[in-house]
Amino acid sequence: MPAMADETLFQLLHTQVVAAAYGAGRGSGDEGLRAGLTVLEGMGFRVGQGLAERLPRGAPAFREELDTIKFLCRDLWGAVFGKQTDNLRTNHQGTYILQDNNFSFLTQMAWGQQYLEEAPKFLAFTCGLLRGTLSSLGIESSVTASVTSLPACKFQVVIQKA
Amino acid sequence: MPAMADETLFQLLHTQVVAAAYGAGRGSGDEGLRAGLTVLEGMGFRVGQGLAERLPRGAPAFREELDTIKFLCRDLWGAVFGKQTDNLRTNHQGTYILQDNNFSFLTQMAWGQQYLEEAPKFLAFTCGLLRGTLSSLGIESSVTASVTSLPACKFQVVIQKA
Numbered sequence: 001m002p003a004m005a006d007e008t009l010f011q012l013l014h015t016q017v018v019a020a021a022y023g024a025g026r027g028s029g030d031e032g033l034r035a036g037l038t039v040l041e042g043m044g045f046r047v048g049q050g051l052a053e054r055l056p057r058g059a060p061a062f063r064e065e066l067d068t069i070k071f072l073c074r075d076l077w078g079a080v081f082g083k084q085t086d087n088l089r090t091n092h093q094g095t096y097i098l099q100d101n102n103f104s105f106l107t108q109m110a111w112g113q114q115y116l117e118e119a120p121k122f123l124a125f126t127c128g129l130l131r132g133t134l135s136s137l138g139i140e141s142s143v144t145a146s147v148t149s150l151p152a153c154k155f156q157v158v159i160q161k162a
Numbered sequence: 163m164p165a166m167a168d169e170t171l172f173q174l175l176h177t178q179v180v181a182a183a184y185g186a187g188r189g190s191g192d193e194g195l196r197a198g199l200t201v202l203e204g205m206g207f208r209v210g211q212g213l214a215e216r217l218p219r220g221a222p223a224f225r226e227e228l229d230t231i232k233f234l235c236r237d238l239w240g241a242v243f244g245k246q247t248d249n250l251r252t253n254h255q256g257t258y259i260l261q262d263n264n265f266s267f268l269t270q271m272a273w274g275q276q277y278l279e280e281a282p283k284f285l286a287f288t289c290g291l292l293r294g295t296l297s298s299l300g301i302e303s304s305v306t307a308s309v310t311s312l313p314a315c316k317f318q319v320v321i322q323k324a
Contacts, residue, residue, distance in 0.1 A: 009242060010172050012212040016205040017179060043178040050174040080171060 010080070011104060017043065018121050037124040044128025045135070051079070052136030065159060068137055069096050072157075076133055080126075094159035098130075099152070106151035119147040123155075130155060172242070173266060179205065180283050199286040206290025207297070213241065214298030227321060230299055231258050234319075238295055242288075256321035260292075261314070268313035281309040285317075292317060 021036040062068040073085040077100075087099035105122040109115055123145035131143045140160040147153045183198040224230040235247040239262075249261035267284040271277055285307035293305045302322040309315045 008216055009209070009213065010175065012209040013172065013175055013179070013205070015212075016208055017175070017182075020179075020182070020201060020205060039182060043175070043182060046178055047171070047174040050177075051171065054170055 011108065014105060014125060015108060017125070022121065033120075037120060040121070040124035041128035041131075044125035044130075045132035046128075047125075048076075048129040048132025048134075049136045050132075051076070051129075052133045062137065065094070065139065066090070068134065068139060069098075069157065071137075072130060072133060073098055076129070080129065094161060096157040096159075098155040098157065100155075101152045103151050103153045106147065106153060109150065115150065116147060119150065119153070120145070123147070123153060127155065130157060173270065176267060176287060177270060179287070184283065195282075199282060202283070202286035203290035203293075206287035206292075207294035208290075209287075210238075210291040210294025210296075211298045212294075213238070213291075214295045224299065227256070227301065228252070230296065230301060231260075231319065233299075234292060234295060235260055238291070242291065256323060258319040258321075260317040260319065262317075263314045265313050265315045268309065268315060271312065277312065278309060281312065281315070282307070285309070285315060289317065292319060 018040065021039050022032070062071060069088065069090070073088050077083060077085050077098075081100075081104050085098045086101045087097075089097040089099070103123075105126065106119060109118060109122060127143040127145050131141055134141050134157070140162075142158050142160065143155060145153055145155045180202065183201050184194070224233060231250065231252070235250050239245060239247050239260075243262075243266050247260045248263045249259075251259040251261075265285075267288065268281060271280060271284060289305040289307050293303055296303050296319070302324075304320050304322065305317060307315055307317045
C-alpha cells in the first residue's frame with residue numbers, strides 16, 4: 001500500500017497539529033498567532049530531541065559544526081521529508097541557511113500570495129525540530145524561517161557560541 | 163539512519179500531541195479529560211480520512227464489511243504501526259474487536275497498574291483513526307478502546323447499520 005506511506009501519515013498529523021494550535025478560539029490576533037507558533041515550535045523541539053536521542057550509539061561524532069549541519073540537511077531532512085534540502089549556505093561565522101525549494105508542509109497549502117501570512121504556522125514546528133535536534137547534539141542555536149515564494153522556504157540557523 | 167525511522171517520528175509527534183491536548187491548564191478534571199479525548203479523537207478521524215482518500219484509485223473495492231475490517235488490521239496497522247494487529251474477533255453482527263498485544267503508543271508509557279488511568283489518552287487518536295478511515299470507505303461506526311493489561315489493548319468497532 002504505497003500511498004499510505006509513513007511520510008503521508010506524518011504530514012497528515014502535522015496538518016492536524018497546526019489546525020489544533022489555532023482552533024477552538026485560540027490563535028486569533030497577533031498574540032494568538034505568537035502563542036500558536038510557540039506551541040508548535042516547542043513540539044518540534046521535543047520531537048527533534050527525541051530523534052537525536054534515538055541515533056545509534058555507534059554513530060560517528062561530528063568533528064565540525066558544518067558536519068552537524070550537513071547531517072540535518074541530509075539525514076534529518078531525509079527521515080522527515082523523504083529528501084535532502086536543496087541548498088546550504090553559510091557565512092562561516094555560525095550562520096547557516098538551509099533552503100528547500102518545495103517544502104512539503106507548504107505544498108499542502110493553497111497557493112497564492114494571499115496565503116503567505118499563513119506560512120509561518122507551517123514552518124514553526126520545523127524550526128523547533130532543527131533547534132531540538134541540534135540541542136541534543138550539543139549545539140545551542142536559534143532557528144527562524146522565511147518564505148519568499150511558495151512553496152520554497154529558507155531556515156536560518158544561528159549557532160550560539162559558548 | 164535506521165533509528166530515525168518514520169515510525170519513530172510519527173510516534174514522537176503523537177506523544178507531543180497527547181501532551182499538548184492536556185497541557186497549559188487544559189485537561190484537568192473529568193471535563194478536561196473528556197475534552198482532550200474529543201480533540202485527539204477528532205484529529206485521528208481526520209488523519210484516517212486523509213489516509214483513506216490517498217488510497218490508489220485502482221484499489222480493489224471491498225466486497226464485504228469483513229474485508230474492510232481486515233484491511234484495517236493489515237494495511238492501516240501496517241502503515242501506522244509497522245505491524246498487523248494480533249487478533250480479530252467478530253460476532254458476525256457488526257461488532258469487531260481488534261486486539262494489539264503490544265500497542266506502540268502504550269509501550270512508551272511507564273508500566274504499572276497505576277498508569278492504566280492514563281491509557282485512554284494514548285488510545286483516543288487511534289479510535290478516531292479507525293473511525294475516520296472507515297467513514298471514508300463508506301462505513302459509519304463507533305470505536306472505543308480498552309486496556310486490561312498494559313501494553314495490550316482492544317479496539318471495539320461497532321458498525322452503524324444504515
